[in-house]
Every structure is written in C-alpha cells, then in structure tokens.
Amino acid sequence: xxYRLEVSQDSCSKMSDEFIVDDISVPEWKGIEALLLYxxxxxxxxxxxxxxxxxxxxxxxxxxxxxxxxxTRSTTIGIGENRVEFDLLNWPPGVYTLQIQGRTGVAxxxxxxxx
Numbered sequence: 001x002x003y004r005l006e007v008s009q010d011s012c013s014k015m016s017d018e019f020i021v022d023d024i025s026v027p028e029w030k031g032i033e034a035l036l037l038y039x040x041x042x043x044x045x046x047x048x049x050x051x052x053x054x055x056x057x058x059x060x061x062x063x064x065x066x067x068x069x070x071x072t073r074s075t076t077i078g079i080g081e082n083r084v085e086f087d088l089l090n091w092p093p094g095v096y097t098l099q100i101q102g103r104t105g106v107a108x109x110x111x112x113x114x115x
Contacts, residue, residue: 029105041112048084052077056102063097
C-alpha cells in the first residue's frame with residue numbers, strides 16, 4: 001500500500017512524502033520476520049528496517065543498475081527491531097540494489113534515488 005508518516009510534537013507536525021510498502025516478509029531468510037527500505041524513493045537518507053528473531057552478522061552491499069558495487073558495510077542485526085541508515089545525498093538519481101547477506105540467509109531489495 002501507499003502510506004504517509006506524520007510526526008507531531010507539541011503544536012507542530014510534519015507529514016512525510018508518500019512511500020510504498022509491499023510485502024515485507026522475508027521467506028528466503030529464516031529468523032527475519034520483516035525487511036523494509038524507506039523512504040523509497042529517497043533523495044537523501046535511506047533506512048533499512050528489520051525485525052528479527054535471531055542475531056546475525058550481516059554484510060550490506062549496495063550496487064548500481066549495472067551491478068557495480070558502490071558501498072559495503074558490515075553490521076549486526078539483533079533480536080527485535082533494527083535500523084541501519086545510509087546517507088545518499090550525493091548519489092546520482094537511479095535504481096540501486098541492496099543485498100543483505102548473513103549466516104542465516106540472503107535478501108535483495110531495490111530502491112530509487114530521486115532528484
């Protein structure tokens with residue numbers, strides 16, 4: 001579905017751009033109950049959200065549409081909710097792929113950097 005997020009504090013509020021949430025389950029990865037990239041498309045910050053029943057060391061690899069690896073990062077996904085942020089401010093517009101490789105599985109998600 002298409003969603004918007006509203007953040008409110010005191011008398012101020014801010015509404016996000018629309019973002020799309022497809023199926024966030026990860027049947028190819030045992031122990032990961034949800035895996036989501038947002039906002040998608042993005043102009044600057046991209047967040048990888050996961051909800052896990054296991055702890056796993058993962059390698060996050062972002063590639064461009066031609067398959068060239070642009071960045072790689074290692075991190076730990078713990079039990080419960082996890083968030084990893086990527087600053088894509090100076091990245092050219094286009095479609096990119098994020099591969100998440102762990103001991104218990106692998107998942108691939110695509111995202112778009114917009115102008």
